Amino acid sequence: MAENVRIVTEHFEHEDLHMLEGYRRLGGYEALKKVLSNWEPEAVIEEVKKANLRGRGGAGFSAGLKWSFVPKGLAKPKYLCVNADEGEPGTFKDKLLMERCPHRLMEGIVIASYAVGIKHAYIYIRGEFVTQAITVQKAVDEAYANNLLGENILGSKFSLEVTVHRGAGAYICGEETGLISSLEGCKGQPKLKPPFPAVEGAFGCPTVVNNVETLCFVPWIINRGADEFLKYGSEKNPGTRMFCISGHVNTPGVFELPMGTPVRELIYTYGGGIPGDKKLKAVIPGGASAPWLTPDQIDVGADFDQLRAAGSMGGSGGIIVMDETVCAVKAVTRITKFFAHESCGQCTPCREGTDWAYKIFYRILQGKGTEYDLKLLENVCNGMVGKTICVLADAAAGPILCVIKKFRSDFDRYLSAGFEPEKPSLVDLAQLSHGEGRQVTEPEPSHQQNA
Amino acid sequence: MPKITIDGQEVEAEAGTTVIRAARDAGIHIPHYCWHPRLSVAGNCRMCLVEVEGVPKLLTSCTTEIRDGMVVNTKNDTVKQAQRGVLEFLLLNHPLDCPICDKAGECKLQDQYFKYSAEDSRLETRKVHKPKNLDIGKHIVLDQERCVLCTRCVRFMDEVAHEPVLGIIERGDTSKLTVFPEKGLNNRYSLNTTDICPVGALTSKEFRFKKRVWFLNHEQSVCPNCSTGCPVILDHEDRKLYRMMPGQKDGEQAWLCDPGRLGFGFVHENDRPRAPLMRNSDGKLEPRTWEAAIKDVTRQMSDFVSKFGKNAVAGIYSNWSSNEEIFAFTHLITQTLGANLITSHNPRIGLVNSGPADELQIKEDKCPNSRGADVIGKSRPGGLSDFHQIIQDAHAGKIKAMWILDPDFMGRIPDKSGQKRIREALKKVKFLVIQAPLEREANSLANAILPCGTWAESEGTFVNEEGRIQYFKAAFPPVGQGKPSLEIIRLAATATGKPLPYATPYDTFRTLAGVVPEFKGLDYSDLMPEGALLGSGQTVAVPVTESAEDAVASPA
Secondary structure (H helix, E strand, O other): OOOOOOOOOOOOOOOOOOOHHHHHHOOOOHHHHHHHHHOOHHHHHHHHHHOOOEOOOOOOOEHHHHHHOOOOOOOOOOEEEEEEOOOOOOOOHHHHHHHHOHHHHHHHHHHHHHHHOOOEEEEEEOOOOHHHHHHHHHHHHHHHHOOOOEOOHHHOOOOEEEEEEEOOOOHHHHOHHHHHHHHOOOOOOOOOOOOOOOOOOHHHOOEEEEEHHHHHHHHHHHHHOHHHHHOOEEOOEEOEEEEEEEEOOOOOEEEEEEOOOEHHHHHHHHOOOOHHHOOEEEEEOOOOOOOOEOHHHOOOEOOHHHHHHOOOOOOOOEEEEEEOOOOHHHHHHHHHHHHHHHOOOOOHHHHHHHHHHHHHHHHHHOOOOOHHHHHHHHHHHHHHOOOOOOOHHHHHHHHHHHHHHHOHHHHHHHHOOOOOOOOOOHHHHHHOOOOOOOOOOOOOHHHOOOO | OOEEEEOOEEEEOOOOOEHHHHHHHOOOOOOOOOOOOOOOOOOOOOOOEEEEOOOOOOEEOOOOEOOOOOEEEOOOHHHHHHHHHHHHHHHHOOOOOHHHOOOOOOOHHHHHHHHHOOOOOOOOOOOOOOOOOEEOOOOEEEOOOOOOOOOHHHHHHHHHOOOOOEEEEOOHHHOEEEEOOOOOOOOOOOOHHHHHOOOOOEEEOOOOOOOOHHHOEEEEEEOOOOOOOOEEEEEEEOOEEEEEEEOEEOOEEOOOOHHHHHOOHHHHOOOOOOOOEEEOOOOOEEEOOHHHHHHHHHHHHHHHHHHHOHHHEEEEEEOOOOHHHHHHHHHHHHHHOOOOEEEEEOOOOOOOOOOOOOOOOOOOOOOOOHHHHHHHHHHOOOOOOOHHHHHHHHHOOOOOEEEEEOOOOOOOOOOHHHHHHHHHHHHHOOEEEEEEOOOOHHHHHOOEEEEEOOHHHOOEEEEOOOOEEEEEOOOOOOOOOOEOHHHHHHHHHHHOOOOOOOOOHHHHHHHHHHHOHHHOOOOHHHHOOOOEEOOOOOOOOOOOOOOHHHHHHOOO
């Protein structure tokens, strides 16, 4: 296997890669030319299918397969939604791809749209990504100005409109149907599936939702061929992916590495090891939703299938490293708070369960918890897992169940008789905006006498 | 049709049916909050989770379509545990102010918690509080704490009322139902949201704190306030009507318009006549016993017929009379008293104005039985006398005695000049009998006032605009000494020595059905639960061998 092949970060050392001129000079838009001049759309789908390009947003579903689910010969328009709502805690790769090489994304968008027969693509970009949205918009403008978007792209019969749409700051809009709801102008809430977006998505029309990173792989696969792509990565997980290494490591950052790179290497080789040579306590291998790995598990290869087998998930590639000083209870409390804040509130178990779990953790951290609270937390989590429209509830419950199981002893301190809560604690500070003492709308005086 | 097994019971349903609907049709109840048979599917409450064999996760039965051979469990331990879990979540931040909640007693959260969980709360921290007692519309109060965020009301306003003014704002457990800024929930169908609200989040201002619902008695009835004739339930206690609730239409709970369902205030007007009144020699109305009043009225009417002839005495019923009353009254006037003139007063004005007609339910004709009055009138050989001719004749002094069955004979005349003309005509009538439940202008001209029941105090049938004959029951007896109209008519006939050959509304309807072709073959049992269309009782065309006139004269 070749060392450190770079696909989506290819030429990142070039300062002008984000400009059309730079990208073109370094071979950009060649794949698009090739496709538009002599590839049938089906051939593009077949090639991407053959490359087994798996979605880098989190689910790891085959992109080519997703494209092939879109019904053919319908009178309705079809849409591509580019999921640039990168919000998974510990993940910051799409941000980089959009900053450094927006034209690679653009090229991927045009090729994917050509393959599926899409005439309008939306880039749904996270609200907080202001500069990235500007960069992407500039790239879109450049592409329009140079016949890479718009009518009859590169003189072909294919035309495509691209719209950059900024989100308003909701994690749940990174869920594909939540994204579609938001794009449609509705409240960002996931929709019931079926119908799946490929059949009935944005504005009731067949829709493909692809992650930024996923689409950035497409030009390379076209240029070099699926067989070349298959040479990298691990079994059934070909190619590379962007690993975002953060937390207690010496050299945090984004690394494009072959799929299946062992977690140990991610921490100690690419992450540069743990500062002060402290011991590893836990690592989250796929963003905050992923259950944690313990030090004995880190020889697992970081790909979708191996991490799943290890009881976690590949997710969005966010590797969060925690050293021995970390209190698992506090850490998972912070994660739980995040999910309670981001629950869209649609499904009962998630709406009520995420915040309840946070309140229980808060009580524990206050030294008011009991042994029974752990049982209760498990109950609450089991009441959420698999019982909601989208998987946010599962994402919230996974880390909690994992911590109770794997870091049970971290609770002891808080449950012991003489425990005095530290002040001000992380959690106390957090109270200012959310949770137990969170802002509640008190009834106005006139409302108090009646029910 | 696909066959599936639910809890061991084989169930067959159309392809595309959801599990919850198929189960319901088979009599298996799957608990739910957000699902409503007449609204789109939201799938958010997660209460209707069931186990489908071969599927690892529980599925919401409201979103899962049946597949042939599917095996569904709605009662096993996994499902029960999930149900308990969802109920615990729903109750977690619920204020539990049931003692002062109008919904208590008919609240799905209460009922289903009791049935499917009944466990103690395990929440040991403060609940999330939200605003209560919010005035969001003409008739609606919102309590955001009680709301389970099922979005039934939101979908109702979008999909049925077509005035989307409700929505859920914020997220997580601070999500709240609200009305859009600058808007109010003032649609004419707004109170339906209180019916479909599974909890006490949306309640009616009119019913607010009026009654604990478990004290209410329920009577099947028909809304009298337009010719749609929506099925309603009269909720009453101790001779007081508290509210009109939707009955069943096409097998589901009906929608009602607000003005219709709230339009029962006339039943409890303070000045309703409470005893028969007769004008004394000084021209003042004086109370009489029923016996005396009926005797006097029938004697005088008979005298006018014999003195001035059949065409000097007229009977007028209205589109507020029941079919039974119309039929018996016609008999009384034409057969028993022997008068010639019988007609119907059918303006489109009712006792309550629900406003312009719309495409949903509200009709232009605000009267409950225009169709019945019309059909029964037309079935008479030679039809009815002309209403305007009678008024003209009265004006000319040709009508000496008149008996009117109408709750507001003059108030329902559309224009002032028409009212004036009628007033003058009635003044010329020597002996005017007003049989009415309410104190209205026409009463002041009467020589006799016979206080009868409103529709809520009477039993009978109305025919709505689509031709559906619908049964309504008396919720309680008429106020004071008042009697149901049919009873008064019966007493009058008896007083002449020629009693009617039928006594109860049931008998009257059967006799009517033997005479009026559109009603043929029907009795009250055919009208349950949702009425029967005119003509639907005729399985074979029965040749009419005797004239309807004869039949009325000698009913079987």
